[in-house]
Amino acid sequence: MSSSKPSSQSPEDSSQPCNGQSLKRMARAGLAWLEKNYEKVNALNVFPVPDGDTGTNMLLTMRSAYKEIANSDEKNIGRVAQLIYNGALMGARGNSGVILSQLWRGFSAAIDSSETLDVQLLVRGLQEATRTAYRAVQEPVEGTILTVSREVAEAAEIAASENADVRYVMDQIVRQGWDAVKRTPQMLAVLREAGVVDSGGCGLVYVLEGMQKALNGESLDIEADNERAAQLQSALAPQDELGYGYDVQFLIKGQGLDVEKVRADIEAMGDSTLVVGDSNLIKVHVQSTIRGFLSAMVLNREFC
């Protein structure tokens, strides 16, 4: 997309129907808002595996989704929703990314081939999104992104019965979304013990909040296609599909240990390395996949 977009634009005219291009602008803003906040989402990630990549996974999934429509002039909202799902499906990363793709799947299935979106269709879309997302797991865990999506759909239904304005409904969706996120620790013990709210749910509300901002005329620019975003992505992307792996800490005891040599070896094994000590004792911290770590240990037997 061009980077010379005006810094503000007029609110979506509520008398104008919400069409495919409106959804495109909203998806773009959802992506942009997540891009600005994904590190916060990463920091919250303790469930199901505390590997700190929820925000990154959702961001890469949304990026893949938006890429499908970035150059599309499609006016039909059903068609745009379908393209977003296709992109999210192909780029889905991690648990939260797969769930996000299923939410888009349900949304696009409900919108079907409709030309434009009204409040009723928005409610149906969110309800079907939730139903679809719940279907793809045997025992859904409450206090996660699934709970947040369900409460968002419920809020949309109530709001729609009060006021048939899409903007009003969207405001209520975001409000209820944050409220649901705040209550996730009450539903899931792992979150409560770690003192965090659910990361996936938080990521979802950031996307919705970005969409709300676009609807209210706020312009959010995505970093896609520029150099900084590319650097960011390569710095973030874990080396393999299994993510960041494990946070490993250990001590090496011995005689005549070469700290510099150990540091070089450890740095080759993973990320966020810390190697300190002297010739008798070295403390090591490294983030690595167990597989990569162990194989490297075996290959470097001299300090084992």
Added chain:
Amino acid sequence: MTNQNHEKLGTIHVSPAAIATIASHALLTSYGVVGMASKNAINELAAQITRDPHHGVNVRYENGHIIIDLYVIIEHGTRISSVAASVINAVRFNVEKMVGLPVQQINLYVQGLRVNTSH
């Protein structure tokens, strides 16, 4: 065969069945996994008759290392590579956290996809 941990006061044995229970539980809540399957038709029949609580999970020790085989059915319309990676990650994390022993290998077999007729 069971795995042993030598402690000061004796040994701790962790049976493959115990590990299979942990893995089965992790699979129930793994997103994208909609069912378990067996390695082959004979195993499937046996699992149905005995109502095997660890259906589709096979744990064994090789030279003291834990190796887990998983046979799963995944929801059609999800990105299978991502679902598979998350499943392996979740099973590994839960087993290692609860048992305290490293898992050497997890092999995941996608035995089928469930197509949802309502779509």
